[in-house]
Amino acid sequence: MIVDANVLLYAVDEGSHFHGAARTWLDEAMNGVERVGLPWASLMAFQRIITHPRVTASPLPAADAWGYIEDWLDADQAWVPTPGPRHRDILGRLLTEQDLRGNLVTDAHLAALAIEHGTSVCSFDSDFARFDGLRWIHPNGH
Template sequence: MTCIADANVLFSLLVEGHVAHEVARGWWDEQPDGAVGTCLLTRLAVLRLLTNRVAMNGTPVTPTEALGAWGRLGNDPRSVHVEAEPAIHESRFISLVSGRESTPNLWTDAWLAALAMSLDYEITTFDRGFKSFRGLRLRLLSMADK
């Protein structure tokens, strides 16, 4: 089964000192080749976090180093880049945000959920907020998975 990994999983995987690194690494190590989807949205989020002083506990990496880390992840045989969303993505995205209250991550989470649903993929994340998207196949990682 192919999943789309949320940025919080990929960021935790790439940052060895991150509190969730062991959980993300354990999940990653179980994945077969071609099983983990990434997309432009997750790529940009991870690059932003890697170069953010707060997210990196005062030691952000340079943009060049961030691109290198993403390149290593993208070149791993387990990783598959999802180039374009299916035609039904837009209508699913609209249906996932319509009628909701605005939250800080609504737009990006709904976009990612719609992409996964359109491809019949699962989302792998630490973010429990994805549970609100009815019909989304979800794998919630947790610190209890250590």
């Protein structure tokens, strides 16, 4: 599976309404049998948001945020999915068929990675339901 940034953010942000579900899901996934895809897009979104004082109530210092990323990447189940030869075509189709713009562009990129690698995306964001051919997992099981 490929993990969206919101799962990482909620797993760390104890003030989030979704903290418990995200933390439990991520801990179980990192100790499970399926590989956990951590794309750089998700990791950098985590780093950007969790350290931003205008976005996060209790922003982390950069080193603390990076420490989470290093811990996740060091986990046995972690892998960094990269675009392969089909990524351009898949992403182009996802973007243009629905005329996706703005924040949905990154969602389309994650969806294209998952489709290309034959896996799912885990996210609290229901926008992933829009992508044909994508298996979307909600950490709450919804």
